[in-house]
Amino acid sequence: MPTTKKDVQRFWGRFTTPSTRGPGTGPAATICSRASTTWEMPLRALEGLRVLEVGSGAGGHSALFARRGARVTAVDLTAARSRATRDKFRLLGESASGCLALQADGERLPFAEDSFDIVYSNGVLHHTPDTEAAVAEVLRVLKPGGRAVVMLYCKSSWHYWINMWLCVGVLQGKAFRDRHWLGKATEWGGGHAQTVENPVTRCYTAAGLRRLFAGFAGLSLRKGEFYFYLVPKLGRLYRRWQVRRYGTHPGGVLVYGEPWPIQSPLERFLGPVMGWAWFITATKPGKP
Numbered sequence: 001m002p003t004t005k006k007d008v009q010r011f012w013g014r015f016t017t018p019s020t021r022g023p024g025t026g027p028a029a030t031i032c033s034r035a036s037t038t039w040e041m042p043l044r045a046l047e048g049l050r051v052l053e054v055g056s057g058a059g060g061h062s063a064l065f066a067r068r069g070a071r072v073t074a075v076d077l078t079a080a081r082s083r084a085t086r087d088k089f090r091l092l093g094e095s096a097s098g099c100l101a102l103q104a105d106g107e108r109l110p111f112a113e114d115s116f117d118i119v120y121s122n123g124v125l126h127h128t129p130d131t132e133a134a135v136a137e138v139l140r141v142l143k144p145g146g147r148a149v150v151m152l153y154c155k156s157s158w159h160y161w162i163n164m165w166l167c168v169g170v171l172q173g174k175a176f177r178d179r180h181w182l183g184k185a186t187e188w189g190g191g192h193a194q195t196v197e198n199p200v201t202r203c204y205t206a207a208g209l210r211r212l213f214a215g216f217a218g219l220s221l222r223k224g225e226f227y228f229y230l231v232p233k234l235g236r237l238y239r240r241w242q243v244r245r246y247g248t249h250p251g252g253v254l255v256y257g258e259p260w261p262i263q264s265p266l267e268r269f270l271g272p273v274m275g276w277a278w279f280i281t282a283t284k285p286g287k288p
């Protein structure tokens with residue numbers, strides 16, 4: 001059966017982590033120091049820019065952009081998550097007075113074309129049934145010369161080929177039985193037992209991204225985010241050592257409910273080689 005928007009809503013609406021509740025506008029919103037939130041987003045030059053976040057989740061990133069002076073509009077498919085984002089704007093008070101959080105579908109954005117200077121979306125568009133439609137919407141609502149800053153999962157990665165394809169897909173046989181096995185394997189809903197199943201996850205090669213973003217100009221791709229804890233068995237051992245050696249991130253408990261280790265130099269080195277995230281920027285053609 002094809003995945004519907006209701007399936008996606010059901011999963012993300014019930015997938016609550018501490019990050020959907022906490023304020024998370026500080027370090028917690030940028031827990032990966034090399035994520036596009038801090039790397040590709042021009043945090044020092046957001047003042048007065050119109051920024052749209054698609055799939056704002058708990059709203060930590062939108063709140064961070066609002067604090068940097070952007071006029072943020074945040075949309076999420078679920079009511080719970082758009083409420084969480086709205087609450088964060090409220091916590092920010094005056095500095096988020098021009099910001100808005102709405103429940104809306106990234107595949108059919110309720111905005112006129114040429115509306116935003118930046119469209120930001122972190123880990124979202126690979127979870128919607130029609131990723132092509134969502135990317136076309138990003139292009140439509142951007143102003144000419146405006147920039148898309150998007151994170152999508154990377155297929156040419158350790159996590160896809162070893163942890164997912166080999167361990168879950170082949171050795172557990174799930175890839176042969178279920179078209180949507182990757183979604184169920186990548187996002188783990190319902191606390192310690194998987195009581196809610198993520199209906200859709202896609203991941204992309206560089207060539208796939210070039211096709212997906214063909215309507216944009218100046219496409220740039222950066223691969224990153226390799227974590228040893230994702231390596232079966234050995235990962236947990238490494239993580240224990242890593243916490244002792246490098247310490248933990250101040251936002252870890254807030255976002256993930258447990259101390260989050262600072263990335264080790266080896267992980268940072270391996271990120272561009274076999275990381276699980278593509279950090280993508282692309283520009284809408286035309287004169288600003």
Ligand SMILES: C[S@@+](CC[C@H](N)C(=O)[O-])C[C@H]1O[C@@H](n2cnc3c(N)ncnc32)[C@H](O)[C@@H]1O
Pocket residue numbers: 008012013054055056057058061075076077078081104105106107121122123124127128129
């Ligand atoms: C992995 S979470 C990412 C949340 C946030 N961007 C972050 O980095 O923490 C995916 C989010 O995308 C939202 N989402 C999925 N499909 C969507 C769609 N078609 N339109 C808007 N939001 C969507 C989900 O409700 C969920 O909040």
